Every structure is written in structure tokens, then in C-alpha cells.
Amino acid sequence: MLAYTFHWTAVLDNRHAILLGAWLDVWVTVISFVLACVLGMAIALLRVSGLRVLSWPAFAYVQLVRGVPLLVFLYWVYFGVAVVVHVAFTGVQAAIIALALTGSAYTAEIFRAALGGVDPGQAEAATALGFPRRSTFRFVVFPQAIRIALPPLGNTFVGLLKGSTLISAIGVADMVFVAQQINLSYFTPFEPFTAVGAILVVLVAVFSLLVTGVERALRLP
Amino acid sequence: MSLLHVSLIAYSFRWSVIRESFGELEHGVKITLELSCFSLALSVSLGLVVALCRLAPLAPVRLVAYVYIQIFRAVSLYIYVLWIYFGLAGATGINLSPLTAGVIALTVLNSAYMAEIYRSALGAVDPGQHEAATSLGLGRIRCFATVILPQAIRIAVPSLVNQFIDIVKDSSIVAIIGTTDLMGATNQLVGYYRAPFELYTLVAFFYLTIVLMISALATLLERRLRRHLT
Numbered sequence: 001m002l003a004y005t006f007h008w009t010a011v012l013d014n015r016h017a018i019l020l021g022a023w024l025d026v027w028v029t030v031i032s033f034v035l036a037c038v039l040g041m042a043i044a045l046l047r048v049s050g051l052r053v054l055s056w057p058a059f060a061y062v063q064l065v066r067g068v069p070l071l072v073f074l075y076w077v078y079f080g081v082a083v084v085v086h087v088a089f090t091g092v093q094a095a096i097i098a099l100a101l102t103g104s105a106y107t108a109e110i111f112r113a114a115l116g117g118v119d120p121g122q123a124e125a126a127t128a129l130g131f132p133r134r135s136t137f138r139f140v141v142f143p144q145a146i147r148i149a150l151p152p153l154g155n156t157f158v159g160l161l162k163g164s165t166l167i168s169a170i171g172v173a174d175m176v177f178v179a180q181q182i183n184l185s186y187f188t189p190f191e192p193f194t195a196v197g198a199i200l201v202v203l204v205a206v207f208s209l210l211v212t213g214v215e216r217a218l219r220l221p
Numbered sequence: 222m223s224l225l226h227v228s229l230i231a232y233s234f235r236w237s238v239i240r241e242s243f244g245e246l247e248h249g250v251k252i253t254l255e256l257s258c259f260s261l262a263l264s265v266s267l268g269l270v271v272a273l274c275r276l277a278p279l280a281p282v283r284l285v286a287y288v289y290i291q292i293f294r295a296v297s298l299y300i301y302v303l304w305i306y307f308g309l310a311g312a313t314g315i316n317l318s319p320l321t322a323g324v325i326a327l328t329v330l331n332s333a334y335m336a337e338i339y340r341s342a343l344g345a346v347d348p349g350q351h352e353a354a355t356s357l358g359l360g361r362i363r364c365f366a367t368v369i370l371p372q373a374i375r376i377a378v379p380s381l382v383n384q385f386i387d388i389v390k391d392s393s394i395v396a397i398i399g400t401t402d403l404m405g406a407t408n409q410l411v412g413y414y415r416a417p418f419e420l421y422t423l424v425a426f427f428y429l430t431i432v433l434m435i436s437a438l439a440t441l442l443e444r445r446l447r448r449h450l451t
Binding site: 004006026063064066067068069070071072074075076079080083085086123158162163165166169176179180183187188189190191192193194196197200201204205 | 234287291292294295296297298300301303304307308309310311312313314390391394395396397404408411417418419420421422424425428429432434441
């Protein structure tokens with residue numbers, strides 16, 4: 001069956017390019033994730049504000065963004081929005097915008113659930129002790145909510161990391177892009193795509209261990 | 222700022238493109254739904270098999286199922302599609318159509334998620350049900366098929382629906398290897414009409430509509446599955 005001879009040298013000779021591409025995926029993911037967390041927190045706060053004028057648009061935003069595939073967002077930002085506002089986004093910029101927007105809808109839901117998951121008695125106790133509203137949030141509710149939010153936030157990060165492999169579709173030279181280049185110049189499709197798949201599995205595994213470690217460090221005694 | 226202002230005016234939207242594109246996109250919706258539904262049916266079945274392996278009494282079978290789940294939950298669909306369509310085809314000489322490659326990739330990846338959903342649903346069924354069935358003299362297989370599984374599926378439905386929504390959204394990725402699904406059709410139309418903003422906005426609303434319709438149907442389904450429980 002296998003008339004195909006494997007040429008792993010094609011991958012090994014280009015290992016630096018592949019790893020550089022993997023690094024690009026990682027840092028694009030990290031920046032997008034941080035932006036998604038900030039944006040998501042703002043949206044979650046709007047949703048729990050109790051004012052319908054604020055909470056309804058926030059709800060609509062989450063529903064809208066969660067219903068649209070990442071690839072559509074990528075193309076929409078990179079080709080669509082760029083044409084309308086006449087700003088030629090670089091691929092990396094468009095990728096970060098698309099990933100951050102998609103991620104923000106998920107982090108918003110996570111933060112909302114986490115804020116709701118903190119026992120209301122905590123806030124009441126803080127108020128009874130004379131904490132002003134802002135301090136109650138900052139020192140009592142928020143630290144507890146973060147602990148609840150951490151595991152699902154880890155899942156979102158992994159989701160964004162997997163999503164970041166799509167950015168070669170708009171021409172960003174990430175590891176998948178490098179794999180495609182190797183395929184084109186050596187005619188060995190199997191090896192480079194297997195290699196980048198393996199790299200992604202390793203990255204996800206390492207990151208999962210990291211999240212477990214942070215969870216353990218933050219766990220209340 | 223003034224530059225942005227001027228350029229916003231300079232761009233004239235061509236919304237008429239949307240009307241002209243509807244025929245192509247209708248066909249795209251059909252392909253997207255076909256692709257998603259096929260993958261859903263196959264991954265729901267394969268996922269159950271993987272879940273059962275994960276809970277099997279034999280340790281090696283459990284290990285294989287565990288590794289399967291971990292690997293396929295970590296790989297992204299895009300890499301997997303490329304791996305099947307170019308990599309596997311190159312290595313084995315089997316040429317798959319883009320659509321077949323897409324169905325295989327979506328099925329295998331999602332079966333790993335489905336397996337985890339089944340596993341937690343099976344664990345959530347009250348152990349008393351199993352004990353009652355055994356004490357009534359039901360064999361292991363009948364107990365599982367007629368008592369445990371139906372209850373587990375009812376528990377699993379909301380998560381399975383979310384997974385289906387992910388399948389529909391992820392199916393857009395298959396367009397990159399050249400299917401004429403919703404995404405692929407849109408890419409072709411963008412090449413033809415040169416109206417990327419209008420068309421990608423439109424396709425976003427197409428996907429959104431499909432997702433919201435699935436959510437609405439799921440609510441009805443859940444209510445129906447619960448009709449004799451209240």
C-alpha cells in the first residue's frame with residue numbers, strides 16, 4: 001500500500017522555520033486572549049449591571065459573535081473592514097482583532113457565570129462591614145470570581161490557540177503556513193502536517209498542565 | 222480622524238450584490254447543512270463507541286480511548302483537514318473529495334468531544350437506576366440499552382446541541398480545501414463581485430441564522446424529551 005517514502009528530513013531541515021511559526025501562533029494567541037479577557041470582562045459587567053439599556057446590547061453582542069465562525073471573522077476583518085475604512089491591516093493585526101472579538105463573547109459568558117457564582121452573602125457581608133461598592137467588587141467578589149472562572153478560561157485559551165492555526169488563511173506565516181510551504185517545495189504533504197499537528201498537541205498539553213498548576217496555586221486552603 | 226472620515230464616505234456600499242448572490246448562497250447553505258448533518262450523525266455514533274471504550278473494563282482499551290480523546294481534542298480542525306486531504310492522500314495514494322475529507326475530519330474531531338459528553342452524562346445517571354434494573358433481573362446489555370442510555374442521552378442533549386453548533390461553524394474551515402459550502406461560495410462571490418465587506422457581513426448573518434435556528438429547535442427538543450418527567 002505504501003509506495004510513499006517518508007522524507008522526515010524535509011521537516012527536520014526546516015525545524016527552525018516551523019518552530020518560529022509555532023511561536024507566532026503562541027504569541028498571537030496570548031495577545032488575543034488578554035484583549036478578549038479585558039473586553040469580555042467589560043461586557044460581563046454590562047450584563048450584570050441591572051440596567052436594561054446596558055445589559056441588552058451586551059447580550060445581543062454575545063449571541064451575535066458566538067454565532068459567527070472564526071474564519072468568517074478573519075476574512076471580514078482582513079478583506080471586508082479593511083476595504084471600508086481604508087486601513088490595510090497586516091495579517092497579524094487582523095488575526096488578533098478576529099481572535100479577540102471571538103474570544104470576548106466566550107470570556108464574557110465565563111465572567112458573567114463566575115460573578116453570579118460568588119455567594120451573594122459575601123457582597124452583603126462586605127457592605128455590612130462598611131466596604132464601599134467599588135472595594136466590595138475589587139477585594140471581595142472579583143478574587144473569588146476569578147477562581148471560578150479559571151478552568152473555563154483555560155478552555156477558551158486552548159480554543160483560541162487552535163483557532164490561531166487558521167491565520168495562515170489570510171497569509172500570516174504561522175506554522176501551518178510553513179508546513180504548506182514545505183509541502184509545496186518538497187512534495188511531502190504527510191510529514192509537515194503531521195509535525196504541526198504534533199506541535200499543537202504538545203502545546204495544548206503543556207498549557208493544560210500550566211492551568212492545573214495555577215489553579216492549585218490559587219486554591220483557597 | 223478626518224482621514225478615516227473621508228475614506229468612509231469614499232467607500233460606496235454595494236448592497237445590490239447581496240440580492241444577486243442569494244442563489245449561490247442558497248446552494249452553499251445546502252452543502253453546509255449536508256456536511257454538518259452527516260458529520261453530526263457519524264460523530265454522535267462514533268463518540269458513543271469511544272465513550273464506551275473509555276469506560277470499558279479492559280485497561281488497554283481505556284488507555285487507547287483516552288489517548289484518542291486527548292489527541293483529537295487538541296488538534297485543530299484546519300490542521301486535521303490539511304492532514305487528511307493532502308497528507309494522508311499523499312502518503313497512501315487515496316484521493317478523497319474535499320467534501321469527504323471534510324466529513325471525515327469533522328467526524329473524528331467531534332467524536333472525541335462527543336465521547337466526553339457521553340461519559341459525563343452516563344456518570345450523571347442515578348446509580349439507583351442501574352441497581353433497580355439489575356434487581357428486576359435485566360441483563361447488563363438490556364439494562365444499559367433500555368434504562369441507562371435513554372436517560373443519559375436526555376442529560377447529554379444540550380451539550381450535544383452545542384457541539385452541533387460548533388460543527389456548523391467549524392464546517393466553514395473545509396472551504397479552504399475547495400468545497401462550495403456557504404463559506405466557499407462566499408469566497409467565490411467575493412472574487413467575482415469584489416465586495417468583501419457586504420458579502421462577508423451577509424455570510425456572517427447566514428451562519429448566525431442557522432445557529433439561532435438550531436438553538437430554537439433544541440429548546441423544543443429538550444422540552445419534548447422532558448414531557449413525561451414533570
